Amino acid sequence: TAEVMSHVTAHFGKALEECREESGLSTEVLEEFKHFWSEDFEVVDRELGCAIICMSNKFSLLHDDTRIHQLNMHDYVKSFPNGELLSAKMVELLHNCEKQYDDISDDCSRTVKVAACFKRDAKNEGIAPEVAMIEAVIERY
Ligand code: BOM
Secondary structure, three states, X not given: OHHHHHHHHHHHHHHHHHHHHHHOOOXXXXXXXXXXXXXXXXXXXHHHHXXXXXXXXXXXXXXXXXXXXXXXXXXXHHOOOOHHHOHHHHHHHHHHHHHHOOXXXXXXXXXXXXXXXXXXXXXXXXXXXXXXXXXXXXXXX
């Protein structure tokens, strides 16, 4: 659900500042991670892909080849309130997106394509949060 996704995003987004330098993601491109879900934010910058890899690694969500670690991702999402309502769907959407861009060899470029696909599909499934929903829970993390 979008409510659960707002919690996951609020928590995941905390890792952004730790990853800003090594990913080269400027604040002009993305000031706060919650804006990832904004209607007018385009998920296109290679540096955002690098940042997502770095952030995911903080929570052991990826294998060494940067593909999602399905079990760890499942457990991570389940750790949030009502997370069991979202975990299977989220892993399914991510894995489906991963398969579509498997031919892109650059890890950061592939990951930003996967993230854009995930945003699109999550919106279509009605599980994308509004930025205001993330703001409402961000102080809990
Ligand atoms: O090969 C795939 C690499 C992993 C892609 C992860 C995409 C995440 C998109 C960013 C959205 C985040 C919202 C919530 C946290 C997801 C863990």
